Amino acid sequence: MKLVTFSHIHRTAPDRTEGVDTHVGIYLPGDMPPVLNLQPAHDGLNKKHGNDSKLRPPMTMLELLDGGSQAMERVRGLAENVCADEEGLWESSQAMDDVVLLSPLPFPRTIRDFYAFEQHDKPARALRGLHIIPEWYHPPVLSSPTPGRAIV
Numbered sequence: 001m002k003l004v005t006f007s008h009i010h011r012t013a014p015d016r017t018e019g020v021d022t023h024v025g026i027y028l029p030g031d032m033p034p035v036l037n038l039q040p041a042h043d044g045l046n047k048k049h050g051n052d053s054k055l056r057p058p059m060t061m062l063e064l065l066d067g068g069s070q071a072m073e074r075v076r077g078l079a080e081n082v083c084a085d086e087e088g089l090w091e092s093s094q095a096m097d098d099v100v101l102l103s104p105l106p107f108p109r110t111i112r113d114f115y116a117f118e119q120h121d122k123p124a125r126a127l128r129g130l131h132i133i134p135e136w137y138h139p140p141v142l143s144s145p146t147p148g149r150a151i152v
Helices: 013-017 038-048 061-083 086-092 116-127
Strands: 003-008 023-027 035-037 099-100
Touching: 003 061, 023 038, 023 061, 035 038, 035 061, 035 086, 038 061, 038 086, 061 086
Parallel strands: none
Antiparallel strands: 003 023, 003 099, 023 035
16 A cells, blocks of 8 residues: 555645645555545545444544554555445545645654764764764754754
């Protein structure tokens, strides 16, 4: 199962960058429209089963990661149920031409630089007979301690 984060192609950039139009889906190979949108898939199951679906999917990748294996099992169960119903599958899937694939995790909480820890780099370099380069001790040109900000 390949999870995707996507936006609708007709939406504008601010909607995507602010998270107004981001969705979690599953890429489906084959003849069907290949992106299963989890929200309408869940809504369709609820409608069919009288609002009794226990398979509420995560609405963001962060929610999926936070939910761990239980959230992933809900996604698998939802996909299995919807894929067993061709009508429901068509109703909740979208063609690749109608979506824009986004970064799988478009709004990370933090971005960590693994290279920032001397105690990791020094022993690794020592194993190869190397020393830490002097530039390592100079701060980067661009740095932001703000967790919700990335400078590219």
